[in-house]
Amino acid sequence: MRNGxxxxxxxxxxxxxxxxxxxxxxxxxxxxxxxxxxxIRAHNEPAVLGTVKSPRRYDLTxxxxxxxxxxxxxxxxxLALTALAACALTTFVGGGSARGVTLESLRLGxxxxxxxxxxxxxxxxxxxxxxxxxxxxxxxxxxVVAGMETQSPNHRTVIDRQPLTLVLGDGAPEQAPxxxxxxxxxxxxxxxxxxxQYSVQFLxxxxxxxxxxxxxxxKQLAGVDWGPNPQEYLLTALASCVLGRTVAxxxxxxxxxxxxxxxxxxxxxxxxxxxxxxxxVVPVHRLVLEVTPPDxxxxxxxxxxxxxxxxxxxxxxxxxxxxVKIDLDAAAVGHD
Amino acid sequence: MSEQRDGTAIGSFPRARADxxxxxxxxxxxxxxPRTPHQQSLEAPAGNSTTAVHGGTYLDPTTRAVGTPIFxxxxxxxxxxxxxAFHEGVTRDVxxxxxxxxxxxxxxxxxxxxxxGAESALVTSSGMAAISTTVLALxxxxxxxxxxxxVYGGTYNLMREDLHALGRDVSFVDAADPAAVAAxxxxxxxxxxxxxxxxxxLKAPPLAELxxxxxxxxxxxxxxxxxxxxxxLRPIDLGAHLVVHSATKYxxxxxxxxxxxxxxxxKFVDRVWAQAxxxxxxxxxxxxxxxxxxxxxLPLRMRAHHENASGIAAFLAGHPAxxxxxxxxxxxxxYPHLRESARGYGGVVSFEVAGGDAAALRVLQALRLxxxxxxxxxxxxxxxxxxNTSHSSLTQAQRTAVGIRPGLIRYSAGIExxxxxxxxxxxxxxxxxxxxxxEATTDSPDDEARDGRQxxxxxxxx
Numbered sequence: 072m073r074n075g076x077x078x079x080x081x082x083x084x085x086x087x088x089x090x091x092x093x094x095x096x097x098x099x100x101x102x103x104x105x106x107x108x109x110x111i112r113a114h115n116e117p118a119v120l121g122t123v124k125s126p127r128r129y130d131l132t133x134x135x136x137x138x139x140x141x142x143x144x145x146x147x148x149x150l151a152l153t154a155l156a157a158c159a160l161t162t163f164v165g166g167g168s169a170r171g172v173t174l175e176s177l178r179l180g181x182x183x184x185x186x187x188x189x190x191x192x193x194x195x196x197x198x199x200x201x202x203x204x205x206x207x208x209x210x211x212x213x214x215v216v217a218g219m220e221t222q223s224p225n226h227r228t229v230i231d232r233q234p235l236t237l238v239l240g241d242g243a244p245e246q247a248p249x250x251x252x253x254x255x256x257x258x259x260x261x262x263x264x265x266x267x268q269y270s271v272q273f274l275x276x277x278x279x280x281x282x283x284x285x286x287x288x289x290k291q292l293a294g295v296d297w298g299p300n301p302q303e304y305l306l307t308a309l310a311s312c313v314l315g316r317t318v319a320x321x322x323x324x325x326x327x328x329x330x331x332x333x334x335x336x337x338x339x340x341x342x343x344x345x346x347x348x349x350x351x352v353v354p355v356h357r358l359v360l361e362v363t364p365p366d367x368x369x370x371x372x373x374x375x376x377x378x379x380x381x382x383x384x385x386x387x388x389x390x391x392x393x394x395v396k397i398d399l400d401a402a403a404v405g406h407d
Numbered sequence: 408m409s410e411q412r413d414g415t416a417i418g419s420f421p422r423a424r425a426d427x428x429x430x431x432x433x434x435x436x437x438x439x440x441p442r443t444p445h446q447q448s449l450e451a452p453a454g455n456s457t458t459a460v461h462g463g464t465y466l467d468p469t470t471r472a473v474g475t476p477i478f479x480x481x482x483x484x485x486x487x488x489x490x491x492a493f494h495e496g497v498t499r500d501v502x503x504x505x506x507x508x509x510x511x512x513x514x515x516x517x518x519x520x521x522x523x524g525a526e527s528a529l530v531t532s533s534g535m536a537a538i539s540t541t542v543l544a545l546x547x548x549x550x551x552x553x554x555x556x557x558v559y560g561g562t563y564n565l566m567r568e569d570l571h572a573l574g575r576d577v578s579f580v581d582a583a584d585p586a587a588v589a590a591x592x593x594x595x596x597x598x599x600x601x602x603x604x605x606x607x608x609l610k611a612p613p614l615a616e617l618x619x620x621x622x623x624x625x626x627x628x629x630x631x632x633x634x635x636x637x638x639x640l641r642p643i644d645l646g647a648h649l650v651v652h653s654a655t656k657y658x659x660x661x662x663x664x665x666x667x668x669x670x671x672x673x674k675f676v677d678r679v680w681a682q683a684x685x686x687x688x689x690x691x692x693x694x695x696x697x698x699x700x701x702x703x704x705l706p707l708r709m710r711a712h713h714e715n716a717s718g719i720a721a722f723l724a725g726h727p728a729x730x731x732x733x734x735x736x737x738x739x740x741x742y743p744h745l746r747e748s749a750r751g752y753g754g755v756v757s758f759e760v761a762g763g764d765a766a767a768l769r770v771l772q773a774l775r776l777x778x779x780x781x782x783x784x785x786x787x788x789x790x791x792x793x794x795n796t797s798h799s800s801l802t803q804a805q806r807t808a809v810g811i812r813p814g815l816i817r818y819s820a821g822i823e824x825x826x827x828x829x830x831x832x833x834x835x836x837x838x839x840x841x842x843x844x845x846e847a848t849t850d851s852p853d854d855e856a857r858d859g860r861q862x863x864x865x866x867x868x869x
Contacts, residue, residue: 077496080677082433087674117549117595124625126595128549128574169427218429289547290678296547346431 073168075270081165081293085345092342094121097292099302100336103133103310105318107328110135113307115299116334118289125289129299133311134281135319136192136384143282147312148185148194150284150304151385152263153275156181157286158225158301159199161271162344166218167205175204175404177267185384186258192316192384193253194261197229198396206405216399222346224339225301227354232392237380238361239373247360247380250387272297292341302339302355308385310335313360316379324375329365336361358389412488417443417501437673439526441500441513455522455638456706463517463699465510475514477696481505499680506684511692515699516668519658522637522705523650525670529680530695534633534653535561536688537667539569541651542598544682545627545675548574550597555582557809559606559631560797566600582612583742589620598627603642604634604745607757607793607817608810609733611742611749618646627675633657633784638709639751649675656784657753659701660708666690666698708786708822712754715788715820715828720756722829728766728836730759730814754820755783763813764794766839770816773835776828783819788828790818 072078088095100116114130134144145153156179167174180200186193203212220226235247263277265286271294273286286301288294299307314333321328336359343353360380364372380386427433447464449457465475483489483502492501499508512530520528531537542565546552554566556579566577578591582601599621601612614630621628629649630642636657642650649671652658659666667688669679683689690698720734735745735752745752760767771779777788781796791797793811801809820828 072493072496078433079435079496081430082435083437083674085430085433086436119625122622122625123627124550124595124597126547126549126551126597128547166429169430169433171427222429291547344430346429 073171074164074174075272076164076168076293078168081169084293084341085347088121088342088345089347091121095340095342095347096121096338097302097341098336098338099300099306100334101303101306101310103307103314103333103335104330105314105328106330111311111315113311115303115307116336118303120289120291123291125291127289127296127299127303129303131307133307133315135315136312143280145277145281145284146279147308147315147385148261149263149277149279149281150308150311151194151388152181152183152261153265153277153284153286154301154304154308155225155229156199156263156265157273157275157304159219159223160265160267160273161288161301162223162226163201163215163219164267164271165344166222167210167212167215170210170215171208172210172212172215173206173208173405174267175206176202177204178202178264180262180264182260182262184258185261186254186256188254188256190378190382191251191254192382193251193387194384195253195258195393196396197393198398200398201400203399203401204404205401207403212401213399216397218346220397222344222353224344224353224355225305226395227343228305228389229393230395231354233354233356233358233389235380235386235390236357236359237376238359239376240362240364242373244359247386247390248377249381250383250390251381253387270294302337305355305389306335306337309358309360309383309389312383312385313376313379316383317362317376320375320379321372326369326372326375327365327367329368331365332363334361334363335359355389411486413444417441417488435495435497437526437677439520439673440517441508441527442517443510443513446514446517449521458521459518459638459705460703462521463514465514475511475696475699477692478509478511479692480509499677505692506687506689509692509695511695512690515695515702518699518702519668520670522702523632523670524637524641524643525650525672525676527673527676528668528670529676529683530654530690530698531667531669531683531688532690532694533665533688534651534655534667535565536683536686537651537653537669538562538600538631539565540683540686540688541629541649541669541679542570542575542600543573543686544679545629545649546575546597549595550574551576551578551593551595552598552600553578553580553588553591553596554600555602555605555612556580557605557608557610558582558600558602559633562600562631582617583610585613585616585620588617592620592624592626596624596626598629600629600631602631602634603640604735604753604755606634606797607733607755607815609634609735609752609755609757611735611745613742613744614642614645614647614748621648622646634753634755635749635751636705636709636753638706639713639753640749643671645748648672654698655782657709657712658705658784659698660705660784660786661697661701662782662785662787662789664694664697664701666694709751709753711822712784712820713751715822715825716752716754716756716818718825719818719820719828719832720758722832723756723758726836728761728839730761731812732759733757753784755817756820757815757817759812760814760816760836760839762839764792767792767814767816769839770835773838774831775834776823776831777818777821783817785819786822788819788821788823790816792816
């Protein structure tokens with residue numbers, strides 16, 4: 072065991088997906104619902120990890136992006152930043168453990184500028200502050216960081232644009248509209264931080280009043296089911312964000328909001344994380360957003376959803392490409 | 408002071424990490440086992456009897472004993488191989504501590520894996536330890552399990568009384584009806600748990616069909632193969648992911664041991680092993696020896712059990728004091744597909760005595776050879792009645808719903824002479840014409856009664 076990870080177990084998984092590629096495909100889903108009074112509630116669907124199913128019984132309240140928060144609920148933007156940071160750290164822990172790095176502490180703060188103007192709402196100027204305290208065993212931590220940048224699925228989803236498919240009610244799948252261009256000027260600073268606990272368990276905190284979030288992998292993927300994994304947080308953020316904006320647009324248009332249901336799905340090929348094959352697919356891909364409108368939804372509700380996608384900061388994070396500035400603060404401990 | 412062990416030989420190597428640049432450079436892959444180089448390997452596929460005798464046997468290089476020694480120790484000397492095993496996370500493959508693993512376990516596990524056609528096996532302290540550990544290891548909170556409403560009482564109680572508290576939901580269905588199983592599948596369904604042959608009515612779910620259904624929905628099919636044993640049926644060959652057993656029954660075969668087994672791909676059995684380490688249901692070395700010794704005669708015994716049960720079934724089917732007889736060898740057996748996949752049906756035959764429970768109790772009292780006791784699968788014939796043992800807590804209506812009608816006797820045929828068993832039955836049944844019927848009692852003579860179901864309608868969803 073290194074850093075709480077069963078290296079032999081990870082190694083066996085690496086060999087399994089080399090010989091049985093279908094076992095590398097991990098499918099995730101998240102559902103967000105809105106109802107009058109309760110606001111947005113989201114939960115994760117069972118994950119399918121290769122040919123093994125892993126139910127994921129996590130649900131949470133998501134705070135609206137504007138207006139009063141609901142108790143200590145996180146916003147969708149915070150969930151997205153948590154997903155980004157936690158995936159980067161999961162990749163760092165996996166790669167670093169494989170190379171023999173023994174961690175003492177690991178923290179990644181992720182920051183962005185949130186620029187809002189008119190209906191547009193975008194996240195720009197993304198940055199990581201990565202603090203590593205480790206017995207490196209002679210390994211250059213910068214190389215592990217480089218591996219994190221190239222092999223982290225969520226990170227790659229953000230720096231490389233990913234298409235999003237919309238399924239609106241009974242309609243045929245369609246390409247989601249391009250995200251609106253970011254407004255000029257500076258915006259509000261938003262931030263979240265993720266601290267490594269053990270193995271692939273992390274605790275995420277934010278500057279706002281929202282409660283800490285647990286992050287973990289399914290027990291079928293070296294975790295202990297302590298919390299949703301980074302991809303599940305990302306999909307929860309996407310479904311919740313577009314749902315919240317759709318409700319806001321609906322109310323602004325004087326239309327009844329009703330009980331909307333948004334489902335976000337996506338998949339990861341863990342050969343990308345493991346760096347297997349000549350050109351492994353790393354990002355979260357096959358992103359889909361399926362929308363079930365409330366009964367009696369007024370004509371044109373589909374356009375409201377399209378506009379919500381176009382102006383959603385989380386959808387924009389996934390569908391546009393971004394630069395992420397990384398500051399590394401690495402200090403050796405132990406035998407270095 | 409001590410000589411270092413050869414870590415490569417006992418399966419701890421290759422190291423996962425050797426100058427890895429990233430995770431793709433990790434070198435360890437799954438192998439069958441765990442095993443030591445001193446265990447008998449069968450180079451070519453061997454017959455069941457050959458595998459039962461020789462498979463996995465530890466050939467001690469010092470004494471050249473022909474049988475596996477009993478490694479009666481709780482712990483092993485630590486050395487670099489041990490420390491490497493901890494470091495790399497391969498403690499299942501290195502002798503460290505008997506709860507983790509012991510060559511006595513590895514020898515019998517390899518024999519069991521070979522017999523079941525599995526990559527790996529794990530022995531546990533009882534059949535219920537194997538079942539509960541497997542279910543917990545391979546499902547998650549929020550998961551859903553489908554099982555049979557007439558599954559063994561201990562399993563039923565685990566499913567009904569414990570799993571919901573552990574965050575798993577359970578549906579009870581007629582496992583012999585694939586349409587009923589399919590209808591119970593949910594997005595979060597993770598496991599289909601069925602018995603290859605049920606207790607006491609010997610229903611045979613269509614395992615190949617259920618396996619296809621399970622794989623279509625990314626569900627694990629786990630088959631309790633206790634009633635048939637690998638000498639008669641290998642569920643993994645039919646597509647099951649894992650097999651579990653109460654090894655207390657046919658696998659050991661002598662009614663002198665309590666043990667369990669789970670067998671399947673190492674990917675899954677390793678996870679069951681890790682769960683077993685935490686829950687603690689380890690099988691201690693002397694019991695491993697007993698189980699390994701019993702297994703050597705499994706195919707021989709199963710042939711005798713099968714012949715005796717089939718002979719008893721044929722005799723009873725024509726007897727005027729007997730109503731329905733449940734046995735796969737009979738022409739009216741409702742699950743004929745079993746005949747295509749099984750090489751025998753084990754030793755259980757269940758039958759209904761005309762005159763109901765009171766008459767059946769009189770038959771039990773009159774039998775001279777079979778002992779009136781719960782359990783089955785030993786060399787001695789045993790006989791019991793579900794209504795006052797395994798199914799005693801069900802109402803009559805509930806027993807009827809699962810097919811247990813008044814007068815049902817479960818006869819576990821041992822390996823005695825068939826003619827003696829039949830003569831004994833014939834004499835006991837003849838007494839029904841002579842004595843007045845005593846009152847039926849529901850007093851339970853054994854512990855298995857406490858495995859009975861609580862007040863709940865069969866087929867209900869818990």
